[in-house]
Amino acid sequence: MDYFVLTTSAQAGGVINDYPQGSPAIWKFGEGLRMAHEFPLHAEVCFSPLFPTFDKLYDFQSTTLSTPVVSGRVRRVIDSLSIHNAELLPVVLKNHRGEDVPGEYALLNLIGAENAIDMQGSDYKMNHIDKEQIGRIKKLRLQKDAISADAKMFRCHRMRRLTLIREDVAAAFHDAGLTGFRTYRAEGWNGLEI
Structure with a gap:
């Protein structure tokens, strides 16, 4: 997935x-x-x-x-x-x-969060204020085996402002013609929204 x-x-x-x-x-x-x-x-x-x-x-x-x-x-x-x-x-x-x-x-x-980020494999900087949260991602790696099978759209436990969606959700959003959003393949994402 x-x-x-x-x-x-x-x-x-x-x-x-x-x-x-x-x-x-x-x-x-x-x-x-x-x-x-x-x-x-x-x-x-x-x-x-x-x-x-x-x-x-x-x-x-x-x-x-x-x-x-x-x-x-x-x-x-x-x-x-x-x-x-x-x-x-x-x-x-x-x-x-x-x-x-x-x-x-x-x-x-x-609601809730998934432990989706591979903290050893990802390149990131921690938040200066909330030391438990990632402040900036430079290269995202996922630990897919830690993501619940029923998690379709979720926050990441170590970076709660980051929302991930499954490929079927992304396809449904695109198929419905929804506007005002962008998606980026999560694996290897560099943190930029361009």
């Missing part, structure tokens, strides 16, 4: 850089914890004023957060693939003028 790095990458897409008001503590979003029980009802996220000309809509909306914003189309594909560790936290998406954007959107919070 092959795995791919999943990133959001949308040309001139509206960028989200704040979690909804009343959200759980920001650090929790990067930990792979369930948060539906503490997530605010009627949560809103807005296009960032730091990127005033970026206003296009995609299925994977660009964020500066550790949790991507995804459309209802992404939700339906995730549901059809029975990805049970995907917690979708509903949000209303607002444009630069504060107007509601049509459609369903949610923060995609992946």
